[in-house]
Amino acid sequence: MDKLQQRILENMHTAVLLLDESLRLRYINAAGEMMFAISAQRFVGQAIRHTLFDQELANALEQVLASGSPFTERELVLDLGYRRRVTVDLTALPLQEDDGSTELLVEMKQVDRQLRITREEGLLAQSSATRALVRGLAHEIKNPLGGLRGAAQLLERELHNEELKEYTHVIISEADRLQALMNRMLGPSALPHKRMINVHEAIERVRQVVSAELPATVQLSRDYDPSIPELHADLDQLIQALMNLVRNAAQAVGEKGQITLRSRTLRQYTIGHTLHKLVARVDVIDDGPGITHEMRENLFLPMVTGRAEGTGLGLPIAQSLINANGGLIEWESQPGKTEFTVLLPINSTPNETEKAP
Ligand SMILES: Nc1ncnc2c1ncn2[C@@H]1O[C@H](COP(=O)(O)OP(=O)(O)OP(=O)(O)O)[C@@H](O)[C@H]1O
Ligand SMILES: [Mg+2]
Incomplete structure (x- = not known):
């Protein structure tokens, strides 16, 4: 490969892999190394079945080699181990070599x-x-x-x-x-009273209130990043929103379980349509049964509840409070791990917050 081609391949954002007829790795570019978190040096020459790709995908690629026709799959979820999963658009193109052998060019774009x-x-x-x-x-x-x-x-x-x-x-x-x-x-009729606050003030308040309500068999632990800068928000509204999330987690775990309150920052993160240099993220994680399939679609609609005594207002209220502070609540759930994430922009000047959706 000449220098120019090399330079192009190594600087692409798309992962590019070249496989031989036995699905052994012949080449992987830098984006591919990053995606799989492997080093090309160690992996070139090795079979990708069971290492990089699962059985099903490896079979599909073999099919491409056998049939000689290209293959495209959109929004394919790759399980990369250690709970890392990426969604990619994948294209596999069979390349006929002069000596009659076939190679497979695989391109993957993370979506x-x-x-x-x-x-x-x-x-x-x-x-x-x-x-x-x-x-x-x-x-x-x-x-x-x-x-x-x-x-x-x-x-x-x-x-x-x-x-x-x-x-x-x-x-x-x-x-x-x-x-x-x-x-x-x-909900709260008053406009938010924003001032510079430490997000941990809100988290700690919620932790104290909820830990008094929890049975001794439920653990409420914290995992904070103490270096998160202050942000411009309404403390009471944050407390209310987090309280709703933590109470849900407590109800989900019931008599026995683990709830974790975690805080982190994210760099260059988009909330809605606004790109923020720095965003605070607060996760409420529980090891309860997870959100049922019936609930998933309409989780944030009012009156949608999975509990006999629930009013189904906790989440829509929390979402609108966080929206009022320029942020967003996201979630991810599977049995044994449910994570609600509050994202809040951190801006150097308070005025920037107002422009957020
Ligand atoms: N951490 C969680 N684990 C499992 N299910 C959850 C979790 N959080 C919310 N849910 C589901 O989402 C539903 C809606 O939650 P929401 O807080 O909006 O209402 P609620 O808890 O039912 O009632 P309210 O909060 O008004 O008392 C819950 O009833 C529950 O089924
Ligand atoms: Mg609730």
């Missing part, structure tokens, strides 16, 4: 990031449509509810029969219960 952005857009849109719907509905219900309660009180005064008063009591207390629910649905 995780793109998928993430599409999914986030969904989350953001969902949450603003939700907010409008919920607010409209709650307002419509609150007014007649006030009238109903007032009328029941007047009626109660006129009644002299104690037995009949029981009925007005029921009306009043149920109206109060509905009123409280509507207030929760309307």
